Structures are given as C-alpha cells and as structure tokens.
Amino acid sequence: MHETRVSSCLTVEQCPASLWVQEGESANFTCSFPSSSFYASHWYRWEPAKGPRNLFVVSVNGDEKKRGRVRVTLNTKEGDSSMYTGGSHWKRP
Numbered sequence: 001m002h003e004t005r006v007s008s009c010l011t012v013e014q015c016p017a018s019l020w021v022q023e024g025e026s027a028n029f030t031c032s033f034p035s036s037s038f039y040a041s042h043w044y045r046w047e048p049a050k051g052p053r054n055l056f057v058v059s060v061n062g063d064e065k066k067r068g069r070v071r072v073t074l075n076t077k078e079g080d081s082s083m084y085t086g087g088s089h090w091k092r093p
Helices: none
Strands: 013-015 027-032 041-047 051-058 064-067 070-075 080-085
Touching: 041 070, 041 080, 051 064, 051 070, 051 080
Parallel strands: none
Antiparallel strands: 013 027, 027 080, 041 051, 064 070, 070 080
C-alpha cells in the first residue's frame, strides 16, 4: 500500500489583529492572502465567555454580504477580504 499526503499552509494576515471599539464607532478589518489559492473567507466574532461565533462566509469573488450594520466583501483577484462595521453595536442572539 502506498499513501500520498498533500498538505499546504496558507498565510493570512489580518489587519488590525484585534480591535476594541466603543458602541457607535465604525471599524474595518482586512485580511490579505495569496490571491491564487484562496476560495472562501470565514468571519468570526470572539465572545470571551463563549468562544468564536461564525458571522459570515463569503465564497465567490466580488461577493458582498450584509447583516445590519456589518458588511463583508471578498476579492480573490486582489487577495483580500474585508469586514466593515458602521456604528458598531452587537446584539446578543
């Protein structure tokens, strides 16, 4: 029996790495990645007592999703995905 394994490591940089904003302020996160090898972007919110909570998944180049004051975009040609919040206010589910 012959087994072949292929693995890869993709480097993604988030800018800023973390951010705390006051309610009502706007914020912007951008993740950069190698554009030729990226197919989807998952955005999470980390809740201290609960851990990560999935907010959005964008998987089509040029895709944009919006929920309330939060908008995410994906641009695989430029190698970035961004999340914008206008007047940050998070409601508990």
